Amino acid sequence: MNHQNLALSLLNWYDENAREMPWRIGPQARAAGARPEPYRIWLSEVMLQQTTVAAVKTYFERFTHLWPTISDLAAAPDEQVMGEWAGLGYYARARNLLKCARIVAQDFGGEFPRDRKTLLSLPGIGPYTAASVAAIAFDLPETVVDGNVERVMSRLHDVHEPMPLSKPLLTDLARQTTPKNRPGDYAQAIMDLGATICTPKSPKCTICPWLDPCLAYKNATVTQLPKKVPKAVKPTRYGFAYVAQSTSGAWILERRPDKGLLGGMLGWPGSEWSVAPENTPPFEGEWAQQGNIKHTFTHFHLILTVVTTKTAIAPPSPYLTLSANEFQASDLPTVMRKVFDSAQIHFTDTRVA
């Protein structure tokens, strides 16, 4: 089957099976002349980086409700955007999202550039997102290559070279299959195929529109692909987290540095995270060691010992003193919310006792 017929059979499948998403213009609506808003496509694609559709939906609705246009988002305070992003992970995305919004609002008159090269120059937009915005928002014949496409291509062509070594080959194979007609629908179609049919486990080959040309199916290697190089074991680090509540009920927090782990997010003061951290509270007080919380990041496990105190003094900068009304646990990244939940129990216990 040649590349043109491959694309056509996938588009025919997509016409009947396209999933509905809050940011998507489905194939029927698009055929009737509807066009997606580039702002919504960009926002959704950034949120969808390494994140599932189900997890993104509520965040997308919330963001577009608060900020209907990119100029609205560009005018938003950093702290509010970081707070709204809390829980979604990969917080550099939120910082770059704001940078990008402000560049588009100020330098591009609020209109997204259409060509892939210019899109690539914007913060937080890499090869995948540049191609997806160009293809989906502007229907330009660009090739999207994400984890779905890599898996589909590795199986369609029975590629046994492991990722990421095989990425250039899979990208080239994907490019050869991208049609000049309806490239935006095609991009969404191949990702839908990977998400619903050509899944990592238990792929639904019997109902796949590409069953006939699939070489991995022919060779019975579908579930072995894509192959990957073995990954390193995650080390475990330890640390202390210090939760202080003033006698007025306010909480003592800090804003984390813009770069690095949980960059730009709100958090509790803490020790170094290492094999043998020192218990060094941020200021004088009767600190009481409570229980531990566990959390796993991309590349290490973390065990934090929660240490709490009551304080009558507001500690100086850089610490932030947030009143009970100002403080919202939902503004915290998940590991810091675990610390808070653990400390809450102990504060409650000491009050009762």
Place this chain on the structure above:
DNA sequence: AATCCGGGGGC
């Protein structure tokens, strides 16, 4: 090219 960066759902 390798490393760093979250969190949730499936199994």
Place this chain on the structure above:
DNA sequence: GCCCCAGGATT
């Protein structure tokens, strides 16, 4: 527990 996910920035 491990794997995966509509990846990008940094070094």
